[in-house]
Amino acid sequence: MVVVVATIKSVSFYTQNDGQRLIYTPFPEDTDTVGQRAVNSILNATIMITVIIVMTLVLVLLYKYRCYKVIQGWLFLSSLLLLFFFSYIYLKEVFKTYNVAMDYFTLAVIIWNFGVVGMMCIHWKGPLRLQQAYLIMISALMALVFIKYLPEWTAWLILAVISVYDLLAVLCPKGPLRILVETAQERNEPIFPALIYSSTMVWLVNMADTEWPKRNSTEAATAQQEDDGGFNPSWVNQQQHQLGPIQSTEDTRREIQQMPSALWCSSVFFRGREAGTRRLHFYSMLVGKASASGDWNTTLACFVAILIGLCLTLLLLAIFKKALPALPISIFFGLVFYFATDNLVQPFMDRLALHQFYI
């Protein structure tokens, strides 16, 4: 989380609107009337959501018909792209901002090392902390890319719609994630390292949660109660991986089902901290946008809101003992807080400071 915030502080580079748009959002937002803008942003958001849904369905189909190679190749390619290309762009922006000269040679060394270690950590073996760190960095990168290239209203709308979709996809019996998990259960297969949902190279891959249960499976057994509590967060984490950046939902889930229940002592704790990558990605997007358009109060409020949402979700998980999407609650809180703070608290604080009136 801290890494996310730190990255967001430097988000200022990414808020320059150079007029470039992702091909998924073909409608511009600097139109003349408010109504026009609203319609455009709704259309943009619809397109993105449709893309995401299609991706999920494609993934489910691929999985059902055992086209594992395709999925693996996809994952590999997308993580490759992310690690090398996006970090290249990121470094470029950072150096430009701090007005530091950098030569191609050193840059090549840095990026090469970063990328190769990342690929190894994610797709092969590596120390757990490193893997987590990589996943965090990758989600932050993705969030930054999104913030830069999505116009304002579209971004907010997408956040809202994603939460709703998450809710639906997880809880409805026809949801693609459900199907995936059930298929996995039927086949009783070992965890599949990092599935990918999106067809575009832009989406990320996440292995953390897959690895997590593997490593934690050797921990001591815990009380039954904790097991349930542990089961759910990890399940949730998997749900987080649903779409977009992160993967491995099915994997983690399957793993959980396969493992004897008495394994989640530390994993409970870790799961709570190690948010699903996709969730992380969207959270960072939210906070990033907040910091881009507001000032510190708003950012802090959003941050707090997300944390509260996270805790609430964990609580709900423990109560319901079912798979729940963690995205909606936190994002909902985040959004509410953001808009409330931006419109209500900020002018209030400004007025107070102006009149030197201390409460």
Next chain:
Amino acid sequence: MNLERLPNEEKLSLCRKYYLDVKRSALGLLLWTAVLTTWITIFQHFRAEWGEVGDYLSFTIPLGIP
């Protein structure tokens, strides 16, 4: 290969092998740090004087007077 089931001598030899790798890796690190530091100092110092070549090698060029 389960770590606990290995007899002691094999564990020792395994440790030795890994230790050698760690040593080699440390050596590599030192070497690379030295090489990179020298190159970076040279580059930053002489970048302006090299004129075109300096610009060509540069990834980002800072604004202002060097």
